[in-house]
Amino acid sequence: MDCIDDYTHKSLNVMYFSKCIPTKEIQDTIKPSNVFCDCPGICNKESNCSCMRHSGTAYQFGDINDSETYVLSYKNKNRPTYECNDQCQCKNSFCGNKLVQCGPRKGLKVRVCDDERKGEGIFTERLINSGNFVCEYVGEIISEKEASTRFKINAKHKRMNYIFCIDEYFGENNIKTFIDPTVYGNIGRYINHSCDPNCIMVISRIQDNIPVLALFASKDIEIGQEICYDYGIADRSEVLKDDDVDRTKCLCRSSNCRGFLPCDTRII
Numbered sequence: 001m002d003c004i005d006d007y008t009h010k011s012l013n014v015m016y017f018s019k020c021i022p023t024k025e026i027q028d029t030i031k032p033s034n035v036f037c038d039c040p041g042i043c044n045k046e047s048n049c050s051c052m053r054h055s056g057t058a059y060q061f062g063d064i065n066d067s068e069t070y071v072l073s074y075k076n077k078n079r080p081t082y083e084c085n086d087q088c089q090c091k092n093s094f095c096g097n098k099l100v101q102c103g104p105r106k107g108l109k110v111r112v113c114d115d116e117r118k119g120e121g122i123f124t125e126r127l128i129n130s131g132n133f134v135c136e137y138v139g140e141i142i143s144e145k146e147a148s149t150r151f152k153i154n155a156k157h158k159r160m161n162y163i164f165c166i167d168e169y170f171g172e173n174n175i176k177t178f179i180d181p182t183v184y185g186n187i188g189r190y191i192n193h194s195c196d197p198n199c200i201m202v203i204s205r206i207q208d209n210i211p212v213l214a215l216f217a218s219k220d221i222e223i224g225q226e227i228c229y230d231y232g233i234a235d236r237s238e239v240l241k242d243d244d245v246d247r248t249k250c251l252c253r254s255s256n257c258r259g260f261l262p263c264d265t266r267i268i
């Protein structure tokens with residue numbers, strides 16, 4: 001299934017990639033997904049689609065061929081989303097269980113925020129309904145050591161941080177995946193933080209064992225509004241004291257603003 005993504009970055013220092021690129025040390029850990037289906041056509045309960053059975057979510061849609069009509073619904077919040085992939089019988093068609101792999105939503109615009117100290121952000125030119133897919137968070141997949149090094153260099157030079165840590169538990173095993181779109185990334189790298197967000201990040205698995213980070217609207221988003229999610233996890237975000245000089249002042253302007261950007265202690 002082709003991903004349709006025709007955005008380009010304005011900055012010549014950033015290269016557009018529509019899918020994550022693992023660095024060399026990560027490449028050896030990639031295994032093709034062991035979840036795939038043999039549904040003859042549309043994947044649903046009747047076809048007993050094994051991808052859908054594994055998935056913690058399901059997509060509801062108005063038109064199966066129009067990814068913009070898809071809406072996410074949860075079956076089990078503790079499980080990732082498993083989309084049908086290239087190993088499935090349905091690989092070349094819209095089957096009702098492919099969305100994140102189809103590329104970002106249309107009508108997303110990157111521009112400098114009203115408060116220029118925030119830098120650029122993503123704004124929507126079309127109404128987005130709660131549950132609609134917005135875009136993937138694409139970047140380099142790097143090791144924990146590399147993430148920590150890059151994070152410290154960014155902090156030292158007071159540069160913006162783009163590194164995102166996905167923290168997953170498989171029984172006793174804790175696996176962390178680090179995505180860095182600083183230099184190689186898609187439109188997702190421009191999404192700012194808000195303490196009163198309109199989107200959430202959902203972990204999705206598609207072609208292999210590397211998690212894909214997908215942004216979905218958690219409420220209806222009106223034309224002209226900024227797309228944002230909460231960079232923190234509530235119980236981790238207040239780890240550092242408010243008067244810590246190294247923390248970035250939050251400019252989200254929401255009534256419940258916590259004052260500072262959440263500090264991801266999993267990267268430090």
Ligand SMILES: C[S@@+](CC[C@H](N)C(=O)[O-])C[C@H]1O[C@@H](n2cnc3c(N)ncnc32)[C@H](O)[C@@H]1O
Nearest residue numbers: 118119120160161162190191192193250251252
């Ligand atoms: C992933 S980048 C977001 C895109 C960035 N604004 C740009 O111009 O490329 C994250 C950085 O944006 C800035 N940022 C994001 N949300 C912010 C907020 N609510 N208040 C202040 N700065 C914010 C911070 O500098 C943060 O390190």
